Amino acid sequence: MVQNAAPSPQNRYLADHVDRLRYSFRRLLGEDLIDPTLSDVAAAQALYEAPFVVVSHGTEADPIFNYANRMAQQLFELSWEDFTALPSRLSAELPNRAERAQLLATVAQQGFIRDYAGVRIAKSGRRFTIQNAIVWNVSDGAGTPCGQAALFHQWQSLEDDDEPGRMR
Template identity: 40%
Template structure:
């Protein structure tokens, strides 16, 4: 399987689980074919999309281009990194509380807070959503997140 197809399958997995919890698809411009939509979510979305697995110390296994730009990591260093490192040590308790809410309720909406980039610089995330990833049989696959790195652009898809 080509890397591009693998990314599209991962985005589709995030989209299906998001729809499971919200009844809506991940935000994207209308009038795109399904493949174009998935490719746009991966490469051009103005919001970050990322996912971690179910390990005891969960590891990132997906990040779209905006997530990589926000955290300032190359893909090969971000994928496989423990997701707790996305928050500074001071913000990890708040992040863990959020993840526990998602585990209990399936999804959490409207989260804003600080994350930390590769250089250790804090940045604010806006209107975050975190949801449980489940497959068609309801098996828990991890958790996914969507956040906006720019408060001025929340909700804008162009």
């Protein structure tokens, strides 16, 4: 279980949780989520401060987000406390939730999926697409399921007056 306090030096940037994300990503995709030469705490800090989005949710019947790096918090316009209290299904608009549920079922069966794209919604109601997302199952070292996570580097606002590209 992830602590409710935002990642910080005091809680080692939630290094234990980030270790599960890293381990699962490496095992399933054969790639590193973050520089593998970093210590556990340095890797956890680097992932929290990364210029791309990483989020995860647990295994509850209605999964709740249990991790959101700073870029995710900015994009979704949520504080750590609000993010980690949010059922992950609410990150998608109601019409897109069935598609999202199907995606998560596919990931549960296959272990991961690449090149996912979908529409998400920020706290303000601003809609944006995510592109080329990787979604994967998260487990601990013993193989016990811990939830699912997503990583994406690309998103685009669906608002008419915004330019496409990455939010900065």
